[in-house]
Amino acid sequence: MKKNSSPKPVLTPGEVAKRSGVAVSALHFYEAKGLIASTRNGGNQRRYSRDVLRRVAIIKIAQRIGIPLATVSESLAHMPTDKRISPKAWEDLTDQWRAELTKRIETLTHLRDDLDGCIGCGCLSMRDCPLRNPGDRLAEKGTGAILLDPQREEE
Numbered sequence: 001m002k003k004n005s006s007p008k009p010v011l012t013p014g015e016v017a018k019r020s021g022v023a024v025s026a027l028h029f030y031e032a033k034g035l036i037a038s039t040r041n042g043g044n045q046r047r048y049s050r051d052v053l054r055r056v057a058i059i060k061i062a063q064r065i066g067i068p069l070a071t072v073s074e075s076l077a078h079m080p081t082d083k084r085i086s087p088k089a090w091e092d093l094t095d096q097w098r099a100e101l102t103k104r105i106e107t108l109t110h111l112r113d114d115l116d117g118c119i120g121c122g123c124l125s126m127r128d129c130p131l132r133n134p135g136d137r138l139a140e141k142g143t144g145a146i147l148l149d150p151q152r153e154e155e
Helices: 013-020 024-032 052-064 069-076 087-114 134-141
Strands: 046-049
Touching (some): 013 024, 013 046, 013 052, 069 087
16 A cells, blocks of 8 residues: 655644744744644644644744744734745735844944944943043933934934
8 A cells, every 4th residue: 555645734733843843832832822823633632734834934033033923923913824825925024024124233233333432321431431422411311321222312
């Protein structure tokens, strides 16, 4: 008898965990947050469609690049949980995240480039503090390292 070589239409949590590289507990967490969905079999055991592998991969990519789970959840909420994410939907999703990543890269570049000088924290101990923060005038804008917070600089 010839063994069926087609993939299983539904997967157990263990199979999804093994294939996706996340723990079963992470799958349960993602499901509780509405990021993925499962069905239940006759024995009340979770089963996932194969399409969940794509969603889990997207979640992992987003986490790796620093996209908060709340943002991922918002993005995935507009996509069906029971079928594959289309190339167009993937493009729309990455366009949303691209702008956020660009802003993060700019912020990180700014942080990297300004770490060795006055950061506007009020210590006034660096050589360039009197030039960049004379008399700790930046204290009026708030607390902490004012010059390293791009949102405060825009104020």
